[in-house]
Amino acid sequence: MYLIGFLICFPLIMALLLYLIKNDHVRKYFVYAACGVIIAASVLFAVRQIIGGANGTYLRNTHLIDLLMSGVELVLFGVIVYYSIRYRKYYVVFIAAVQEFLLLWMEFFGPEIAHPTAHIYSDRLTLIMCLIIGIVGCLICIYATGYMKDYHNHHKDFKNRKPFFFSMLFVFLGAMYGLVCSNNLTWIYFFWEITSLCSFLLIGYNKTEEAIKNSFRALWMNLLGGLAFAIAIVYCRLVYQIDGLQELVLMGAKGVLVIIPVILLAFAGLTKSAQLPFSGWLLGAMVAPTPTSALLHSATMVKAGVYLLLRLSPALAGNLAGTMVTSIGGFTFFATSLLAIAQTDGKKVLAYSTVSNLGLITACAGVGIHEAVWAGILLMIFHAVSKSLMFLSVGAVENCTGSRNIEDMHGLIVKLPKLAFVMIVGIAGMFLAPFGMLISKWAALKAFVDSKSILMVVFLVYGSASTLFYWTKWLGKIIAVVHNSEKKKDITKRSEWTSLLSQAVIMIILCVTFPIISAHLIEPLLSEMFHDTIPVIISKGNVFIMAMMLCMIAILPIVARLLTHTRRQKVVLSYMGGANTGDDRNFVNSFEQETKMYLAGWYMEDYFGEKRLWRPSLIGATAALVILMIIAIGGAV
Amino acid sequence: MWIRIVWTILFLILGPFAGGLLAGIDRKITARLQGRRGPSVWQPFYDLLKLFRKQAVIVNSIQDFLICGFFIFIVFTGALFFWGGDLLLVFFSLTLAGIFFMMSACSANSPFSAMGAQRELMQTMAYEPMVLLAAIGFYVCNGSFAVSDIAQAHLPAVLYLPGVFLGFLYILTIKFRKSPFDISTSHHAHQEMVKGITTELSGPILALVELAHWYENVFLLGVIALFFVASSWWTWILAVVMCIVCYFFEILIDNTFARVKWQEMLKTAWSVTLVAGAVNIMIVILIL
């Protein structure tokens, strides 16, 4: 219990401290120390939880803390109002005001609940989330110490607000811990709003026009979700006399009609996890410095959305709310993976891929059967690590080469071999066979077939084909070995390397140990969630085969050595009709002049570009969302 | 258990022979269709042995390494299939092998092989949905992804999955690298992209690629056979006959169609997948 309290409060205290420290050097050590403590506390928490076994419920009566929260919430509201008026975005004030009013009214004049729920609840999902937030989140913070220095060297025109930046990162971590440990809906909502506000402030860090625009987009979309959340809380308290998430899910799983709050919460989850039609905010979040994007995309923010959906999933099984969540998720997976094909900006590809993967997790949560949730949780774990790894390595490459365009990463394996290697691990983890994501995709496919949702199957098979396209294209760019290219100076800082390498190692360890994670964490969790014994999801034989594939990749260098062992090997130029001029980079053109060769990847703007696909996907998703919500809520009323 | 091991070993040993012989017959039939005498049916073996004896000229050493990955994973894919393993895992391993192949072409940094690799990638994107749907189709019919279970069904799967079978036959043209979909590399003298994805490979390394393609072709015909086999003995004969018929059909298509652009390939392959494959599976889910 005290550990949970520590996990929530410590980052917040650190945030305050970091805000006050103005010296770069001192701040750096503070960040290291804080991250070390948080990681250690998260791991300790996980170990104690696993050994102790039992789930914990704490804090039944918390009047004082509730009052404090209401106070903080008012302050948050004040901040939103201040920024909205300053930048003349009055609609934001409106949305925020409505939910603030609802919540305060409920707090002070709402009906007393006969059996107040435990405010803090922790089970294995909490534990998994804590590990993700703690380890991945802190590694991103460590990375940020080195990155921000170079960032401000590159961008002299932005105001240096590093103290603010780091304190926001830690507020974010604290809020996430609060979110995943809470059970009381009002508490979850409180932390939910903090993360929305934090992401707003972090996205707008540069204060450029674009940054402000995108940060407000993030704010209003997330506040809309928050509004749905607030209505759900009010509805639960008034109609069902409950205020806990677990209780709500339990009622839903037992077949009691709780579809209205469930669908409202699911809506909130969809906005936060940036599903279509709300994907715009996450794509816009790229304007912020890389650690922000990494944090939003991997360990925090969007994970809060899918966390809520996964928690809700027993209550989503087989009803219209579930259908809504699954359809939106599946469609998002498909549409955004097509959109990612046409992107040349590395961070934008990553952003689309995040939305796409979250779509898959969302779809899994919506199906609501144990196989699907198993896949969803594994996807979430693997995605957090590999996506953060990808973002951070793109950021490092950008600092070294001045560009994050995929086309400029041509031949990275020669120019920046170490970073290229880390990137290859990240990409392989995102979609290749024996590695993490694919296993979960496999289970998801099985779950969709078992739940007879053929539409989902279609989305998944087409979506994974296009996913394959954009990742392989990127991989091919990195791996091109260009003659006579000079090694670039790798200015990646030690802190950045620590973060990148630890994540690459974690990625590989996860790939090797996923059966253990599944057996000790996810399967017991599922049997609690569904009150059922869980059948074997991936058989021993198949795990063995996957292990064999991993081994084969590991021993590949040796085998390759044996298979191509010939003494008569000769290195020649690549074939360009015999017209190379001494290396693979130039050729003689028809005017007898030397021309530089340029190999471009296929982006096919005309077929998969945003101009062509974005609007139809928005319209389609909005229509599906609105229609399904109306049917579901109308049917329930 | 023993039978499974025997099947795997048979594949590993006889696979290249069958694949090479098929390639030889293919060349003979193609020649005859064009009014030529054509080479001996053993010609592919002569080619392979020659390639193994030649010097290897390489652009860089990463290339060989990746080609070895391609070869090993293709063999693994086939072996896993004939062992009776999980069909989805088999197809994932096939994709992994394909990625190794494309990466090898990309690493060469040569205009023709890079173009070939991009086109190959497009081909992969075009056929991947149908391949996965075929696996799902088998699962829907038999309740299992294991090849060993599917081969023991009461009735041949094709009775439930005629659409999936046709869809698979359609993308098989892409997988066999036959015209109209031989856009990444070709056995014919399409010289606007030289040899596409294999341009920068030579000697023993090219021989490995050829060998891998033979294994792959045998494996793909195995998937075709899987549509026809069931528990009764005569279905096995039917399966063999159908494999031969399908192979001949692909040769015929190869010789009667001109190459198409990638747009055509992607559109038609995805539409066929949706119309034949997905609709078929939907119907099966509804009636079973």
Add this chain to the structure above:
Amino acid sequence: MPKMAKSPWLLHYDGSSCNGCDIEVLACLTPVYDIERFGIINTGNPKHADILLITGGINEQNKPVVEQIYSQMPKPKVVVAVGICACNGGIFKECYNILGGVDKVLPVDIYVPGCAARPEAIMDGVLKAVELLDKKQNEAMAKERRENHAG
């Protein structure tokens, strides 16, 4: 071990030919002559080829190209000069830009004369070249063995 001669792959390079010989080379692929019955394939890629078949003479512009293509072919390899221009420059021999026949830049193994060379002659030349492949391979291997002994 079957001979290399059973599978000769060919690369056809058009130097400064008048295209007469090239038409005849392509005629060899047609059903009438069907060069593939000997296992010969026109690869169009030096890295796959065993035989470099050149028509037309060598000029200043294509000299480096021919040299580069030849260097990209894996050993053992043979060069066939088809047509009188490829043999010694032919009718263009005295032109300001022509260096002469292929043997000015590459070691030519087989000369096929004619203007234009007839398909039968070309096939004959190619098949003669094919026999050289085995000889070269054996020589190379013998040399290697000798070197190993010495080493």
